[in-house]
Amino acid sequence: MNRRRLHILVVLLCTGLWAGAIWLGHSAGQLRFLDRLESALTDVRTLVRGVKAPPDLVTIVAIDDTVVKLVGTYPLPRAEIAKIVEAIARLEPKVIAIDLLLIDKGPADGDAALAKSLATGPTVLAAAAVFSNTVQPSAENDGPLARLPKASRFLLPLPAFADRAEVGIANVATGQTGTPLSVPMLFRTRDKIELSFPLRVASIAIDQPLTIEPDRLRFGDRPIPTASHYALPISYYGPRQTIRTISAANLVDGQIDNKEAIQGRIVVLGATATGAGDFFPTPFDSLMPGVEIISTAITHLVAGDGLVRNQTVRIAGAITAILLPMLLVGLLVWRRNPIGLVAVSAVVLAWATANTIAFAHGIWLDAATTIAAAAPPLMLFGAVQLWSGRRSAQHLAVQNRLLEQFHTPGLQEWLTRDPDFLLAPVRQNAAVVFVDLSGFTSLSETLDPDATRGLLKEFHALVDKEATRCGGMITSFLGDGAMILFGLPKAAEDDATRAAQCSIALCVKTERWIEALPPAIAHRIGFKIGAHFGPIVASRLGGRNHQHITAAGDTVNVASRLMEVAARHDVRLALSDTLRTAAKRNGARLKTGSLAGPVEAQIRGRSGSLVVWLWRSERPTLDQRTHRDAAE
DSSP: OOHHHHHHHHHHHHHHHHHHHHHHHHHTTOOTHHHHHHHHHHHHHHHHHOOOOOOTTEEEEEEOHHHHHHHOSSSOOHHHHHHHHHHHHHTOOSEEEEEEEOOSOOOHHHHHHHHHHHTTSOEEEEEEEEOSOSSOOOOSSOSTTTTSOBOSEEEOOOHHHHTTSEEEEOOOEEOTTSOEEEEESEEEOSSOEEEBHHHHHHHHHHTSOEEEETTEEEETTEEEEOOGGGEEEOOOOSSTTOSOEEEHHHHHTTOOOSSTTTTTSEEEEEEOSTTOOOEEOOSSOSSEEHHHHHHHHHHHHHHOOSOBOSHHHHHHHHHHHHHHHHHHHHHHHHOOSHHHHHHHHHHHHHHHHHHHHHHHTTBOOOOHHHHHHHHHHHHHHHHHHHHHHHHHHHHHHHHHHHHHTTSOHHHHHHHHHOTTTTSSOEEEEEEEEEEEEESHHHHHHHSOHHHHHHHHHHHHHHHHHHHHHTTOEEEEEETTEEEEEESOSSOOTTHHHHHHHHHHHHHHHHHHHHHHSOHHHHTTOEEEEEEEEEEEEEEEEEOSSOEEEEEESHHHHHHHHHHHHHHHTTOSEEEEHHHHHHHHHTTOOOOSSEEEEEEEEEOTTSSSEEEEEEEEOSSOOHHHHHHHHHHO
């Protein structure tokens, strides 16, 4: 296994261990801050889903501001509550659920009237559980009921009322944002277990035996999936009064003539009056009456349309919380570039969309745990990648600056696109220019080495500037000379033109450079340039660890020998007629200086003659000016 694969394996393993630790910690009741995040994300998913029409099974009879105004006091006297219950009973509901705590004695006649009204039909009264600890103690055993919400005591209705009705615990479980996220279905004290208020109401409405099974409840043959510890998740239908709601005042006054709103339905009597105190924030409402939350839970139990957060869903959430971070980090490892970031963004968007769609269809997949498992390793690895990328970029920049000293920028870009460039020799037409300082060898024998190096550096910089400006490639600096190639990395129609222009520019610039040197040096050196156009063989030369690009063939040899022709004719530049013709064919005009020729010239080491053109500057050279001054 190579080093990179080992690093990838270690990164993925660490990511998986982190994700597993987050999931286990949250499942064990630690990391409570994730509950706040999950509550907020649940609100967001509920709002994205939007308002949903509830099954028309429940009617809320509200003790609202109108009733309080009519009676003149709140809480309502027991006699007034009895009138409301009797009015509901006359319309023959399936069950009457009274979401009011009737735990204190009132006037004897009022209590008697209410007790009598409770006997008129199936009725469920609300009780409350009192908890001494905010954080529930750990379970004493591993039984399915061991982790039920453990109350220190129950606040039960007065015996006179409880003897005539069923009793259920009406507590709800709120998240850290205050929004009720679920309703516990079962409560326990040290010696007994009580059913919740919604569960009591639903059991009467469904009229099927209730069975408590591990991780779920069952009415007859119909399962009711619950979350951990037999909690029923709440899926809000919409803002307040989304569930059918009528004022108790209308019932008492007899303003509801038809029985449609009551008959055969579950009726929940509860307080919605301002100042009643039983209000909670929900995704759709800043203040929703508790009676509507209880009615939502009852509807879920009877209709079976609540959120599913059972063991199967929790296992799927655990798998997602572990595998998703590993996948995201793996994508960044796979592509350390914008493609990897796009892939990560696409996967995150797909997960968020799938999670939201599942929630809208009643499946509550945990989101906070997955985010906590994925975000830290993703950000940490991304930061490491960014730091590593910057270091690599800096290293590559240094390497590029170093390579620029050996290769032209165009050739570097070409090698980046095609690393196999010129591994196999290529035959093509190209223009070749040779430039060489004359007299420099003898001059260097009398100069200090640093001075010699300084002269060469200035000359090489001059050649490099003109070659780069004209698009040529310096294949090598030959001591006090250089070879410039026009036609690589690929041949172009104006290669000959640019070579001719570069040759003349070198003549002009080199003359000026020599003239600027101290006279003792300037009188001892000169230069010659030869330029030719024709077929070459371009290739890489060298071993495995060091290679350079060069050209060979008769065209290269002729260009080199043309410097001798320039010297014999006492000119700066000798260029072949082949090069001039190719440049002229491309529309080039050599304006600077003057061309003399054509001249038949013998090329050393080559049979026959070559037609050559000789270039002279229109300005007198330094030697010519010196001779003229001496004659005067």
